[in-house]
Amino acid sequence: MTVLIAVALTLVAAIGAVVVGTHSPERQAVVLSMFGMALTVLFVTVQAPDVALSQLGVGAALVPLMVMLAIRRIRRDQRGDERRPGKDEE
Amino acid sequence: MTGPAHIAALVCETAGTAVVVASALAALAMRRAYNRLHFLTPVTSLGAPLIAVALVLENGWGLTAGLDILIVLLLALSAPALGAATARVLAQRAGLIDEDSPS
Amino acid sequence: MNAWLIGALALLAGAFAPAALLTARGEPTDRLIGLEIGGVVVVLFLLLLIQGLGQPSYLIVPLVTVLVSFAGTLVFTRLLAPTADER
Numbered sequence: 128m129t130v131l132i133a134v135a136l137t138l139v140a141a142i143g144a145v146v147v148g149t150h151s152p153e154r155q156a157v158v159l160s161m162f163g164m165a166l167t168v169l170f171v172t173v174q175a176p177d178v179a180l181s182q183l184g185v186g187a188a189l190v191p192l193m194v195m196l197a198i199r200r201i202r203r204d205q206r207g208d209e210r211r212p213g214k215d216e217e
Numbered sequence: 218m219t220g221p222a223h224i225a226a227l228v229c230e231t232a233g234t235a236v237v238v239a240s241a242l243a244a245l246a247m248r249r250a251y252n253r254l255h256f257l258t259p260v261t262s263l264g265a266p267l268i269a270v271a272l273v274l275e276n277g278w279g280l281t282a283g284l285d286i287l288i289v290l291l292l293a294l295s296a297p298a299l300g301a302a303t304a305r306v307l308a309q310r311a312g313l314i315d316e317d318s319p320s
Numbered sequence: 321m322n323a324w325l326i327g328a329l330a331l332l333a334g335a336f337a338p339a340a341l342l343t344a345r346g347e348p349t350d351r352l353i354g355l356e357i358g359g360v361v362v363v364l365f366l367l368l369l370i371q372g373l374g375q376p377s378y379l380i381v382p383l384v385t386v387l388v389s390f391a392g393t394l395v396f397t398r399l400l401a402p403t404a405d406e407r
Binding site for chain 2: 334341350
């Protein structure tokens with residue numbers, strides 16, 4: 128058991144470092160989703176399945192997708208500003 | 218706990234784990250994304266069912282085994298859709314197909 | 321450590337780590353493939369771990385993981401697709 132917890136902790140640390148070291152936000156969102164999965168693994172390994180469930184919903188699905196949505200919206204707005212200033216979409 | 222069913226379960230578990238590990242390492246060794254995409258298939262259609270068989274042999278028929286089978290079934294059903302969707306995005310970004318081509 | 325936990329450890333070190341390495345390199349779509357393989361490996365790891373711990377009530381976690389990773393990856397493929405004015 129101790130070995131499993133140690134490996135899971137190491138993976139969480141490594142993937143967290145990768146998230147911090149990635150610069151492009153699009154790529155960061157994908158790695159962030161992977162980080163959420165690693166945290167889920169850690170929480171189930173230390174026998175906290177309810178924490179793992181909440182982490183899965185928030186960290187692996189909701190936050191990365193909202194980051195992606197925000198990036199896409201910002202890019203689209205910037206492109207719209209260059210072409211037609213003052214254009215208000217939707 | 219040393220009946221023939223337990224031995225068979227351990228054999229299936231070892232085989233399934235080996236398939237999954239080999240596929241992940243092979244995907245890592247591939248250079249192009251299109252080649253990597255193929256290694257999702259052996260994991261979900263060979264490794265996962267082997268692990269499910271191992272769990273059913275160990276637990277006997279019951280709620281636990283049923284839930285295990287349900288999870289592996291969902292995995293096997295969802296993986297082809299994911300592979301196709303990812304391949305489509307790869308082709309779109311490479312400019313191979315149009316954005317409005319049927320998915 | 322019983323056989324199931326050893327199998328789970330093998331999956332975590334031998335399959336989840338390579339998948340994490342795939343998500344750490346390349347274009348966003350290349351990383352997406354690592355995310356897919358990682359999601360599948362996490363589910364199988366959780367199945368073996370729960371069998372090894374002898375806690376079948378935890379099985380709700382891999383069940384939710386399958387559904388969340390399926391929906392999440394599909395939305396990722398939607399959002400990563402190039403928009404009409406990018407070409």
